[in-house]
Amino acid sequence: MSAYYIGLMSGTSVDGIDAALVDFGVSPPALLAARTIAWPDRLRQQISDTIENHQQLSLETLGRLDSAIGTELAAAASAVLEQTSLDCGKITAIGSHGQTLFHAPDGSTGFSMQAGDPNRIAEKTGITTVADFRRRDIAAGGQGAPLVPAFHQTLFQQSDCNRAILNIGGMANLTLLPAGGDAVTGFDTGPGNILLDSWYRVHHGSGFDRGGQWSAGGQLQQSLLDELLAHPYFPQNPPKSTGRETFCLHWLQELLDRSGHRKIDARDVQRTLVEFTAVSVTLALQHYAADTEQVLVCGGGIHNRFLMQRLTGLLSPRPVESTEKYGLHPDWVEAVAFAWLAKQTLEGMAGNLPAVTGARHPVVLGAIYPG
Ligand SMILES: Nc1ncnc2c1ncn2[C@@H]1O[C@H](COP(=O)(O)OP(=O)(O)O)[C@@H](O)[C@H]1O
Ligand SMILES: [Mg+2]
Structure with a gap:
């Protein structure tokens, strides 16, 4: 029997x-259908400013941002539904990750904050919405992240190959x-x-490389x-998770200013940042799953073809391939994972893996907003 879900990420x-x-x-x-709906420019800017300059945020701004993001998430759910001939009544649930504004899971008051009012999603679409996936895991002593590994396991784990x-x-x-x-x-x-x-x-105004x-x-x-790789996050043992609070432009800029790297050509910095991502992934893999x-x-x-070229070189002789070859297009793995997490929640099944997040036990994640 069909079991239709929508994931929003x-x-x-x-x-x-x-x-x-x-x-x-x-x-x-x-x-059955997938699409990316760009954030309206102003809202995207507001989200990025909030993430990087949260000290100035008022409660009113936060509340309005939460509502505005919720409205966009609801529209995204409707847009993907419109790509099919399915009626909203056929969709069991929406799993909405929301937009992370702050992720600081460590310590006794640790938290992770995702914005995007799920009430608006349930009200606008009429579809039961599951959201706020991370905080129950944190309440159980975990990092609240990453949450996609349980889904990766169901889809990609093999009996005869370490993947x-x-x-x-x-x-x-x-x-x-x-x-x-x-x-x-x-x-x-x-x-x-x-x-x-x-x-x-910083150097081109908008877009990406x-x-x-x-x-x-x-x-x-x-x-x-070498200085980028000297960040204290890297030698930390898992469970661990990080975000833009830790690795952001301010940090990079300070490092460039501080250590006499100010004169490095902007393009050489970009080249080095590609290596930074590729090497940090490779070192982690070699250390924990050689x-x-x-x-x-x-x-x-x-x-990013050049990043993939560097990763393929560094991880050689292991094949580095797209998930598409194994059943799911790489652009949609995370959104589908949050659809799956909503299904787990509705079925009363745990969504976290304690070995991954560090939680004391498996927990049913999220809150349910009936459609
Ligand atoms: N054609 C491309 N070339 C280089 N980088 C790309 C390309 N397409 C997407 N990206 C990169 O992928 C990012 C979006 O990746 P995504 O998986 O959606 O991240 P997130 O989960 O943080 O939203 C873009 O910001 C950009 O850096
Ligand atoms: Mg994205």
Whole structure:
């Protein structure tokens, strides 16, 4: 029997809302429709400003932002539904990640804040909406992240091959799937595209380094790379997760100013940032799962040809391939994962993997807003 769900995801890159409509009634799950809805320019700017300059945020601004993001998420769900002939009554639920504004899960008052009022999504679409996935895991002692590994496990774990799934969004995260169903682990490796995007925008005003062409013409600056890799996040053992609070343009700019790197050509910095992402992923894989035989990549970073070339070189002789070859297009893995997490919640099943997040036990994630 069909089991239709919609997943909504917007990551730290704030490039747009990924919306996927999927049928979990068949195996493997069937992706029926998917699209990315760009944020309206003003709202995107407001979200990015909020993430990077949260000290100035008033409660009123936060409340209005939450409502505005909720309205856009509802429109994204409607837009993906319109791509099919399905009626909203046929959709079991929407899983909405929301837009992370602040992620600081450590310590006794740790939290992760996703905006995008789910009441608005349920009201506008008439579809039951599951949201606020991260905080229950944090309440149970976890990082609240990454949450996609349980879904990666159901879709990609093999009996005869040690696989790793690498998602390159704003941040990059690895899911380690040992052969034979052994315990899955996973963690954020550090920045994915976020510094590449930020630095590119400083020098080009908008957009991103399409295909990695700009960076490919730069020269690698080894001493800058060494300093980037000296960040205390890297030697920390998992469970661990990170965000734009830690790896942001301010941090990069300070490092460039402080250590006499001010004169480095902007393009050489971009080239070095590509290496930073590729090397930090590679070191993490070598350290925690050196026996990985195959790396499947998803997330927007897969479209950065130069980054992929560097990753393929560094991870050699392991094949580095797109998740598309194994059943799901790399642009939609995360959105489908949040559709799946909504299904887990409605069925009373846990969505977290304690070995990944560090939670004390498996928990049913999220809150349900009836349609
Ligand atoms: N053609 C491309 N060339 C280079 N980078 C790309 C391309 N397409 C997407 N990206 C990168 O992917 C990012 C979006 O990735 P995504 O997986 O949506 O991240 P997030 O989960 O943080 O939203 C963009 O901001 C950009 O850096
Ligand atoms: Mg995105």
